[in-house]
Amino acid sequence: MTPYTATVTVRLKPGVLDPEAETTRRALERLGFELEDLRSADRFEIDLEAADAEEAGDRAAEMAERLLANPTIHDYEVAVSER
């Protein structure tokens, strides 16, 4: 078994309203920053042991499907690196 860190990034699907990001964008503009758009996402860094990187990625994807992401409104992506 090898120690891996799987990073799961969960973001809203295109078209799903994100009032928190909109509020953050406006607050930055009020502070004088110029920006065109701001999107927010959640990132989970999961330390786990697996036989290989593929198994680590598969398990992290299953965690995303079952708990970390809501498939109705979220997309997610998984990246795996050795620890």
Added chain:
Amino acid sequence: MTPYTATVTVRLKPGVLDPEAETTRRALERLGFELEDLRSADRFEIDLEAADAEEAGDRAAEMAERLLANPTIHDYEVAVSER
């Protein structure tokens, strides 16, 4: 001016308690997943125009300092890519 996307990742400093991540870790374990640790972070993807990648990164870092991160409890990192 070139269009860039600056990604700001905001995470808790080591040693700062993260009850949300702890709850998520336990919920995954209750679902039968094996993992050693789980850390959560916020990720902001900011579209902006800048003269070059360095300027885009500097502005995103200033946004992190002023609004996106709380320097008392957060570390942040900035990555810039052309859009």
